[in-house]
Amino acid sequence: MRAVRVLERVLITIPIMFGVAIVVFLFMRLTPGDPVDIMMGQGGAVTTGEIEQLRHEFHLDEPLPVQLWLFLKGAVRGDLGYSYVQKRPIGELIGERLPATIELAVGALFFALLVAVPIGIVSAVKQRSLVDQISMAGAFLGTSMPAFWLGIVLILLFSVRLRWLPVQGRIDYGTELQQVTGLYVLDSLLTRNWTALISSLRHLVLPSVSLGAAAAAIVARVLRSSMVETLRQDYITLARAKGQVEFLVVMKHALRNALIPTVTVVGLQVGALLGGNMIVETVFSWPGLGRMVVQAIFERDFPLVQGAVMVYAFTYVMANLIVDILYTTLNPKITL
Amino acid sequence: METSAYAKTPVDRLTYSWRVRLRLMRRNFAYFLTELRRRPLALVGGIVVLAYLLAAVLAPHLTDHDPTAGNLRQRLLPPAWEDGGEAAYPLGTDDQGRDILTRIIFGARISLAVGLLSVGISVAAGTALGALAGYWRGLLDDVLSRFADLLLAFPFLIFAIGVMAFLGPGFLNLIAALTFKGWVEFFRLVRGEMMAEKTKEYVEAAKVVGQSHPSIIVAEILPNIIQSVFVLGTLRMGYMIIMEASLSFLGLGIQPPTPVWGSMVAAGRDYLLTAWWASTLPGIAILILVLSINVFGEGLRDILDPRLRIE
Numbered sequence: 001m002r003a004v005r006v007l008e009r010v011l012i013t014i015p016i017m018f019g020v021a022i023v024v025f026l027f028m029r030l031t032p033g034d035p036v037d038i039m040m041g042q043g044g045a046v047t048t049g050e051i052e053q054l055r056h057e058f059h060l061d062e063p064l065p066v067q068l069w070l071f072l073k074g075a076v077r078g079d080l081g082y083s084y085v086q087k088r089p090i091g092e093l094i095g096e097r098l099p100a101t102i103e104l105a106v107g108a109l110f111f112a113l114l115v116a117v118p119i120g121i122v123s124a125v126k127q128r129s130l131v132d133q134i135s136m137a138g139a140f141l142g143t144s145m146p147a148f149w150l151g152i153v154l155i156l157l158f159s160v161r162l163r164w165l166p167v168q169g170r171i172d173y174g175t176e177l178q179q180v181t182g183l184y185v186l187d188s189l190l191t192r193n194w195t196a197l198i199s200s201l202r203h204l205v206l207p208s209v210s211l212g213a214a215a216a217a218i219v220a221r222v223l224r225s226s227m228v229e230t231l232r233q234d235y236i237t238l239a240r241a242k243g244q245v246e247f248l249v250v251m252k253h254a255l256r257n258a259l260i261p262t263v264t265v266v267g268l269q270v271g272a273l274l275g276g277n278m279i280v281e282t283v284f285s286w287p288g289l290g291r292m293v294v295q296a297i298f299e300r301d302f303p304l305v306q307g308a309v310m311v312y313a314f315t316y317v318m319a320n321l322i323v324d325i326l327y328t329t330l331n332p333k334i335t336l
Numbered sequence: 337m338e339t340s341a342y343a344k345t346p347v348d349r350l351t352y353s354w355r356v357r358l359r360l361m362r363r364n365f366a367y368f369l370t371e372l373r374r375r376p377l378a379l380v381g382g383i384v385v386l387a388y389l390l391a392a393v394l395a396p397h398l399t400d401h402d403p404t405a406g407n408l409r410q411r412l413l414p415p416a417w418e419d420g421g422e423a424a425y426p427l428g429t430d431d432q433g434r435d436i437l438t439r440i441i442f443g444a445r446i447s448l449a450v451g452l453l454s455v456g457i458s459v460a461a462g463t464a465l466g467a468l469a470g471y472w473r474g475l476l477d478d479v480l481s482r483f484a485d486l487l488l489a490f491p492f493l494i495f496a497i498g499v500m501a502f503l504g505p506g507f508l509n510l511i512a513a514l515t516f517k518g519w520v521e522f523f524r525l526v527r528g529e530m531m532a533e534k535t536k537e538y539v540e541a542a543k544v545v546g547q548s549h550p551s552i553i554v555a556e557i558l559p560n561i562i563q564s565v566f567v568l569g570t571l572r573m574g575y576m577i578i579m580e581a582s583l584s585f586l587g588l589g590i591q592p593p594t595p596v597w598g599s600m601v602a603a604g605r606d607y608l609l610t611a612w613w614a615s616t617l618p619g620i621a622i623l624i625l626v627l628s629i630n631v632f633g634e635g636l637r638d639i640l641d642p643r644l645r646i647e
Contacts, residue, residue, distance in 0.1 A: 019486045027502050140634075144627035146578045148585045149601060149619030156612055275493025279582050283605075294586055297501040305501050312494045 006325055013317050018072070020313045024306050025071055080307035085299045090307040094289060098311070099182025100170060101288035104281065105273050106183075107208035112216040112269070120223025120262075125250055127228060135220065142217025147276045151210035151283035158206060165206055168285035172199040211280040215269040222265045227258040260330050267323030271316045346551075353555045371639045378635020384628035392444040399435065401425075403442040404593040406433030412611045428613045431603060432593075436613065439595035440621045446596050447625065450507070451577040454514035459569045461515070462522025467553055467561075469523070470530025477527070484520045492517050496579060500588040510589050514576055525568055529561045563640050570633035574626040581622050597622050 074081065080090040119139075123132040159167045170184055171177060177196040180187045184200035187193075230236065231254050239249045278290030285291070289308055296304040372379050391398060411433040414421045421428060427436040469477040487495070499513035533539065534557070542552045583589040584598025592599055597618040604614030 016486065016489050019482075020489050023486065024498070027498065140630060141623075141627065144574060144578075144623055144630050146581050146585075146598075146601075146619065146622055146626075148582060148598075149615075149622065152601065152605065152608065152615050152619065156608060156616070160609060160612075271491035272493070275491040275497075276582075278493065278497060279585065282586060293497070294588075297497070297588065302501070305498065309490070309494060309498045313490050316491050317489050 005328075009321060009324055013321055016317055017314060020317075021072055021310060022068065024309050024313075025068055027306070080310070081303045083296075083301055083304045085296070085301035086304070090304055093292065093304065094307055094311055097287060097289045097292050100286060101277055101281070101290060103170075103183045103185065103204065104207055104211065104286060104288055105270075105277060107204045108212035108215065108273050108280075109266075109270070110212075111208045112212035112219060112273075113266075115212075115216040116219035116223060120220045121227060121250065121255065123220070123224045124227030124231060124258075132224075136224070139217040139221045142213050145213065147210050147214060148279045148283050150213055151206065151280055154206045154210060155283075166203055170200060170203050170287060171196060172203075175199050207280050207284045207286055210283065211273060211276050214276070215266075215273060218269060219262060219266055223258060223262045226261045227254060230254045230258045233257075256330060260327065263323055263326050263330060267320050270319040270323075274312050274316055350551055350555050353559050357559055368639060372635065375635045375638065378632050378638070381628040381631035381633075381635065384624065385632055388444050388625050388628075389448060391441050392448050395441050395445060398441055399438040401435035401438040403434060403438045403595045406430070408433045412607060412614070414611070415613050415617070427617050428611070430600065430614050431607060431611075434595075436600075436617055439600060440597070440618055443595045443597045443600065443618065443621070444625070446507075446590055446594065447577050447580060447622070450510060450514070450580045451573045453511050454518055454576045454580075455569050455573050457511065457515045458518035458572070459522050459565060462519035462524075463526045463558075463561075463565055465519070466523040466526030466528075467530050467558065470527035471534060471549070471553055471557075473531075480523070481527075484523055487517055487520050490517070493579065493582065496583060497586070497588060500583060505588060505591050507590055510580060510583060513583070514579060518572070518576065521572065522565060522568065525564060526561055529564060530557060533557045533560060567633070567637045567640055570636055571630065574629040574633070577622065577626055577629070 071081070080094065082088075083090050083093060086093060119135045123135045126132055155167055158165045166172070175196050177184060177187055177193055177200075178191045180190050185197065185204065188197035188200055231250075236249060236254055239253050240246070244253075277288065278294055280286065281288045281290040282294055289311070293305055293308045296302075296308070372382065406429065410425070410429050411431055413425050413429040415428040415436075416423050416426045418428075425435045425437070427440070430436055430439070465480055469480045490498075495517045496513040499516055500509060503509040503512065530553075538556060539552060542556055547556075580589060581596075581598035581601075584596045585602045587599065587602065589598060590596045592603070600618040601615045604611065604616075604618070607614055
């Protein structure tokens with residue numbers, strides 16, 4: 001029964017997440033440098049007694065397996081620990097910046113699919129035409145471009161020279177927006193704040209394009225190749241012979257099957273989007289999780305890095321889970 | 337495998353099929369070049385990559401400028417074709433007065449070194465582990481596959497950033513970060529191919545003849561797998577170079593004043609309004625190199641292994 005298989009698949013992610021947490025935890029503990037020293041480095045002179053007290057408070061005097069157990073216990077409850085540098089719980093810090101990152105990732109994915117799907121279909125249908133060749137050349141270019149460079153070039157072009165789009169941030173300075181979800185575009189729609197909507201969309205364009213370009217290129221190529229493969233199949237010829245309208249032959253029969261390998265690739269690209277996030281956020285000064293992680297690394301705020309990496313890994317695992325489930329929806333031959 | 341009069345010692349037996357291939361390769365090379373000429377795009381790609389390699393190796397002889405020390409009186413000069421540019425600095429200077437063209441050429445050394453080393457080590461480790469896992473199966477396969485799956489739970493860049501965060505900046509740490517995640521792809525490829533090849537008759541025949549397992553793996557199966565590994569490696573090189581550039585851009589890779597394309601782009605960001613060339617030109621260098629590698633890699637795949645074809 002499919003529902004059981006889906007449940008199985010969901011349950012498998014739990015040990016994976018445990019593994020991820022352990023890997024991340026070990027990495028942090030293997031770092032040279034004492035966490036308490038790092039923390040004290042921010043303050044001034046402290047007595048040995050205070051150091052010991054802090055050690056005890058953060059359970060650093062306990063044996064490693066105990067620390068791991070405490071960490072895991074907390075992580076399951078959403079308590080990811082405490083940032084020594086920013087003096088705030090990590091869960092809070094991450095929660096603040098996560099919506100911005102999600103908005104950017106969704107924007108990039110949206111752009112990628114918006115561009116890749118039509119291009120992939122048209123290129124496959126009109127194989128070797130001018131459209132096809134230009135698209136595939138563009139796709140090649142897309143996979144060869146570093147995202148940070150693309151972002152900078154886009155800024156130069158659209159913000160500096162043409163002045164059409166803003167350089168950084170999520171919304172124009174001074175624009176009021178009542179926050180519901182933390183996703184500015186959604187919030188402005190929900191509160192019918194049209195100025196905010198336009199402003200946040202304008203800010204979202206360039207970062208989304210920079211981040212999504214590479215993904216768009218890859219998805220377009222894969223979609224095209226699987227479409228070409230599918231269009232060669234006998235059942236397509238049969239549909240045509242039966243007098244089916246060409247548009248429906250392509251969009252209904254061929255596309256559905258061609259989407260199967262494509263969906264897998266999209267899942268992998270989500271991972272790339274999560275990673276590239278950090279870079280694009282840095283380029284556009286986007287106040288998201290990625291930029292916070294980069295700053296945390298320079299501030300040697302390892303617990304924060306650890307918590308953020310776990311959140312990223314978790315999101316990636318979830319995304320792949322969704323992809324797997326979607327995969328079975330599209331292809332009834334495959335059971336989980 | 338027929339044992340010729342020459343294949344007496346173990347070394348002989350292990351390398352026999354490889355030596356035969358080497359002899360065939362010389363003949364095949366002519367074929368390869370003809371095929372390459374039929375694909376002008378791939379040929380151009382290959383030539384450009386070669387040019388980059390040569391430039392990297394011959395770097396000190398190509399320019400008179402010092403890549404690390406600049407003349408502050410010459411800072412932020414535009415490229416030679418713009419107003420205010422000088423012929424001595426064809427691509428302009430950066431904020432420290434260093435010639436950009438020189439830094440780009442020297443930067444090629446790092447990028448290519450990182451690309452080649454990280455892909456090389458990933459290939460070696462992934463192939464070795466994949467061959468063992470695919471051949472022996474059992475506990476080794478289970479452990480390695482689970483470990484690989486675990487690593488796959490992390491997006492590449494995030495894992496690399498995490499590793500760099502903990503290890504600190506530096507050339508070797510960078511290679512380690514890239515390789516740590518990179519081997520998984522090759523592991524899976526070789527493992528899959530190994531499992532497929534194991535069922536074939538020539539392996540059966542070798543076992544019947546009494547050939548030892550390592551000998552079978554190295555001498556018989558691996559030569560058949562190596563082609564797809566090679567193609568994948570070429571295709572991944574461009575990706576590794578972009579990853580290196582990205583990490584350097586964030587400041588997590590090689591540290592200044594060593595000229596690295598990624599950090600050059602990052603440094604140029606502060607002067608985007610007045611000196612666009614400081615950021616844009618190093619990026620173009622990355623773009624052209626990676627594009628050429630990808631185009632050449634695609635051509636290579638096309639020639640060597642049409643099975644992997646993406647139309």
